[in-house]
Amino acid sequence: MIARIDDRDYRNSLNEVRAQVAAARANIENIDAQIIVQQAQIHANQAQVDQAQAALVFAEQQAKRYQELAATALAGTVQNAQRYTSGLRQQQAAVESAQATLALAQRQIEALKAQRSSAVANLGLRKAQRDQAQLDLSHTIVTADQPGRVVQLSGAVGQFAQPGTNLTMFVPDDIWVWANFKETQFDEMRPRQRVTLEIDAYPERTIRAHVDSVQPGSGTAFSLLPAQNATGNYVKIVQRVPVKLVMDDPPSDVALGPGMSVVPTVRIDPASSLLERLEAWL
Helix, strand or coil, rough: CCCCCCCCCHHHHHHHHHHHHHHHHHHCCCCCHHHHHHHHHHHHHHHHHHHHHHHHHHHHHHHHHHHHHHHHCCCHHHHHHHHHHHHHHHHHHHHHHHHHHHHHHHHHHHHHHHHHHHHHHEEEHHHHHHHHHHHHHCEEEEEECCCCCECCCCCCCCCCCCCCCCCCCCECCCCCCEEEHHHHHHCCCCCCCCCEEEECCCCEEEEEHHHHHHHHCCCHHCCCCCCCCCCCCCCCCEEEEEEEEECCCCCCCCCCCCCCCEEEECCCHHHHHHHHHHHHHC
């Protein structure tokens, strides 16, 4: 860990969003409970419809029977026929009322399902806000992805810093050398060739290294203002191309860091270079 920023505001925001996530989940559970209750109500309303329809069938049979008796004037009276006919109409109205109640309960459960879909979407939004709050909280701890040393530390405990303020520099333990060779020196230079490094700060030390990679382009080509010769007077200038040199066994008893002067010497093998050319030609 390099530095820690005061995280109280970010923790409060995270706790608030976590509470909102819990409330969204509780809302979904509440709607699920209402759906279960509404389904039970639908079953009860369906039973009432079945009961009303069974009573309607009996009322139809009774009304038909007394109408026939009243027509023959043998055993029935007109009053009984009218009474059972009225009962038949009442039972028909009861069936229609039960069916309407059932339809209303069914539509109510569809409304609850729509509310549940909205609650699930709200839960997803709250989870995204929680993840963002957790990410913001994690940014309050500045860490390094590899071992190294902190240099030029200008920050202090309790200091207020604006975004983008440079508080320190970090030098990793895994260091290498950028050697700016001339482009005329690359004819026989290849990766994995052995290199000898002489550091001005330690003239008595010789460090072994090897060629790791070569930048595909000169240093000036990737500069902020690359040279663009647009006139007819062309002057050929030998360019410098950065080459990455990795130490085979970095010394641990000396201090190496950015900006130090190094004189590299690459050991080339003309025979292997010629063999590579022949293989490429074949």
